[in-house]
Amino acid sequence: MRKIKILLAVFVMSISIQLNAQKVFATKAGQILFNATGGIEKIAAVNNQVDSKFGEATGQIIFAVLIKGFKFENQLMEDHFNENYMESSKFPKAEFKGYIKNIKEVNFSKDGKYGADFEGDLIIHGVSKKVSTKGQIEIAQGKPTIVGEFSVKLADYGIKGSYIGDKIAGEVKIKVNCKYQN
Amino acid sequence: MQIKVIVLIVSTFILGHQVNAQNVDLFAEEKGPTSDIITSTFKSTRIVNGQSIENTGAGILDFRISHRFGALSQGSYSLFGLDQATMRIGLDYGITKRLMIGFGRSTYEKQYDGFVKFKIIQQQDGEKSIPFGISYVGTSIYKTLKDPATSYIPYSSDRFSFAHQILIASKINDYFSIQLSPTLVHYNLVEDAKIPNDFKSLGVSSRIRISKRVNITTEYFHRFDKLAGYYDPLSLGFDIETGGHVFQLHVSNSTGMTERTFINETAGSWGKGDLCFGFNIVRAFTIRKPKELRNIKW
Numbered sequence: 001m002r003k004i005k006i007l008l009a010v011f012v013m014s015i016s017i018q019l020n021a022q023k024v025f026a027t028k029a030g031q032i033l034f035n036a037t038g039g040i041e042k043i044a045a046v047n048n049q050v051d052s053k054f055g056e057a058t059g060q061i062i063f064a065v066l067i068k069g070f071k072f073e074n075q076l077m078e079d080h081f082n083e084n085y086m087e088s089s090k091f092p093k094a095e096f097k098g099y100i101k102n103i104k105e106v107n108f109s110k111d112g113k114y115g116a117d118f119e120g121d122l123i124i125h126g127v128s129k130k131v132s133t134k135g136q137i138e139i140a141q142g143k144p145t146i147v148g149e150f151s152v153k154l155a156d157y158g159i160k161g162s163y164i165g166d167k168i169a170g171e172v173k174i175k176v177n178c179k180y181q182n
Numbered sequence: 183m184q185i186k187v188i189v190l191i192v193s194t195f196i197l198g199h200q201v202n203a204q205n206v207d208l209f210a211e212e213k214g215p216t217s218d219i220i221t222s223t224f225k226s227t228r229i230v231n232g233q234s235i236e237n238t239g240a241g242i243l244d245f246r247i248s249h250r251f252g253a254l255s256q257g258s259y260s261l262f263g264l265d266q267a268t269m270r271i272g273l274d275y276g277i278t279k280r281l282m283i284g285f286g287r288s289t290y291e292k293q294y295d296g297f298v299k300f301k302i303i304q305q306q307d308g309e310k311s312i313p314f315g316i317s318y319v320g321t322s323i324y325k326t327l328k329d330p331a332t333s334y335i336p337y338s339s340d341r342f343s344f345a346h347q348i349l350i351a352s353k354i355n356d357y358f359s360i361q362l363s364p365t366l367v368h369y370n371l372v373e374d375a376k377i378p379n380d381f382k383s384l385g386v387s388s389r390i391r392i393s394k395r396v397n398i399t400t401e402y403f404h405r406f407d408k409l410a411g412y413y414d415p416l417s418l419g420f421d422i423e424t425g426g427h428v429f430q431l432h433v434s435n436s437t438g439m440t441e442r443t444f445i446n447e448t449a450g451s452w453g454k455g456d457l458c459f460g461f462n463i464v465r466a467f468t469i470r471k472p473k474e475l476r477n478i479k480w
Contacts, residue, residue: 024208033478046474053208060208068218071474075239075276076466079222080423084394089356092218097209161394 023056023108023182025144030178032065036154038169043077045070052146052178059103061118063096063176085161085168086125095123096131106137106144113138118148124157135176148176220305223315223353224361226428226464227274227282227299229387230401230417231436231444233319235351235361237299238276241470246272246286250437250460253450263458270439275469280304288439295440297321305353314352321345323440340371345441347385359389365403367442381407383445389421397421399432403445415448430462 030050036043047069054061067088072078082088098120100106106114119132135148151173154164164170224234227244238244248270252263260266272286272295280301287294298320305315325341344367351361363385372379387401399419405412419432435450436443437458450456 046478048474055208062208066216066218068221071472073468073471073475074466075242076423076428078239083222083356 022058024053025056025180025182026053027051027178027180030063030176032063033175033177034070034172035175036169036172038163038165039167041167042073043168045072045078045081047071050176050178052180054100054146054180056103056108059100061096061098061100061120063178065094066092067094068092085159085164091124091126093123094125095121097121097123098131100137106139108139108142108144111139111141116146116148122152124152125159127157129156143180143182145179146176147178150174217306217308217310220307220315220353223305223351223359224389224399225397225421225423226430226462227284228430228462229361229389229399230419230430230432230434230460230462231415231439232363232385232387232401232403232441233297233299233317233347233349234387235301235315235317235349237280237282237301237317238274238466239472240276240279241468241472242276243467243469244274244284244464245467246270246274246462246464248272248439248460248462250434250439250458252437253435253456253458255455255457268437268439286439288443290438290440290443292326293323293440293443294326295321295323305351314350317349317351319345319347319349321347321441323442336371342370343442344368344370345445347441357391361385361387363387363403365441365445367446369442377409378407381405381409381446383407385445395423399430401434405446409446411449412446413448413451415444416452427463427465430464432460433457434460 028051029048030052032047032050034045047065049066049069051064052062067086068082070078070081072081098118101117101119106116114137116135116137117132118135121128122131133148133150135146138145138147151171153171155170161168224236227234227236227238250268252260252266254262256263268289270286270288272284274282274284276282282299283297285296299317301315301317303312303316306312321344323343329336345365347363347365349361349363351359353359365383365385367381367383369379383403383405385401385403387399390398392398397420399421401417403415405414413435415434415436417432417434417436419430422429422431435452435456435458436448437450438444438447450458
């Protein structure tokens with residue numbers, strides 16, 4: 001009899017978890033590209049280890065990326081990027097913490113493309129700025145993919161160097177592509 | 183009994199809620215620190231003459247031209263050594279992140295050299311901290327200068343010499359790195375039977391960053407086994423970085439550029455003013471793109 005009661009309690013508990021749990025979508029293998037080409041030479045890199053999570057109910061979303069994880073075609077460029085521009089030993093991460101404001105308009109059980117409005121804090125090179133941008137959430141078989149494109153001014157984040165505005169564009173284009181698991 | 187059950191059910195409900203409440207705030211969840219491999223301990227794969235712990239990146243080809251002029255003590259007649267020059271021209275290639283190879287040709291003794299460098303341990307910080315990195319370098323040097331005519335007719339294997347080095351390096355912070363390089367140089371042939379074939383030495387090198395693009399380097403080798411008439415090599419240099427290449431300028435009492443030559447056969451002495459000006463220029467070419475960068479539409 002007692003065992004049954006305990007089982008019952010556990011069962012009730014598990015139901016209560018299911019009822020209350022906010023679904024959180026997560027990935028550790030998102031992709032961020034950036035292009036900072038200012039002159040003839042291509043200055044662009046990719047990071048395929050973007051850590052991101054978002055809550056289905058609240059629309060709360062985070063992205064975190066290690067600066068050292070950005071891969072360039074040119075090793076020397078990668079060294080300069082880390083040491084001279086991003087100072088990655090001092091500021092190892094870049095982050096976005098914010099909300100998908102229109103998360104309620106997204107139907108996660110129906111495949112399709114939905115526009116998404118992002119708003120929050122973008123932290124690069126130790127400097128935090130309020131940003132807002134538009135992106136897209138695509139649902140395919142219940143799994144969301146977030147894509148977005150925006151640009152940042154390097155001067156806003158205290159990133160300095162003599163080549164900025166010349167070989168290196170002062171405004172850098174950033175592309176995000178994250179496919180989430182549930 | 184029934185009260186107990188109710189209490190249990192209610193408490194589990196509360197517990198369930200609490201568990202969930204903790205999951206909701208994604209901002210509060212912070213990822214713990216992760217291990218991070220230390221890069222840019224030195225600015226180039228050579229410090230001045232000697233190998234540094236750095237490798238060329240995987241798929242990167244370095245074209246390296248090294249020049250050493252004569253001694254300043256030669257005076258104005260030979261423009262403080264500038265009339266006389268030895269050089270080495272070489273290609274280095276990174277096969278993987280940890281393994282690189284290189285070939286070169288020096289004008290001194292018309293030497294050809296080839297080397298293999300492998301990163302055994304990489305310096306890391308974070309969760310798994312390793313305070314230093316260790317690499318191995320094996321170099322073989324083949325001299326093609328014609329031998330003077332003597333009664334002994336040398337085998338072609340007599341023209342070989344080898345150097346084995348363990349590089350132990352630590353980037354203390356962004357401004358200072360240090361490296362120890364225990365070295366064994368082996369000659370297949372030496373001048374007479376009294377001279378040993380193996381020579382042990384220890385290199386001590388450092389890098390000091392003085393601005394974003396300029397670093398000062400020092401390189402010294404202490405010889406435990408000495409060939410008579412030669413000095414320990416001591417070099418002082420500047421590493422200047424520009425967009426696509428690293429430019430290394432230095433003064434040294436050595437004009438050799440292969441391990442055997444600059445460690446064991448440095449004829450100049452700092453005390454006598456036998457300082458030689460020299461430079462290395464490196465241009466990097468991407469031969470194989472990193473796999474992350476293939477099939478990307480920018």
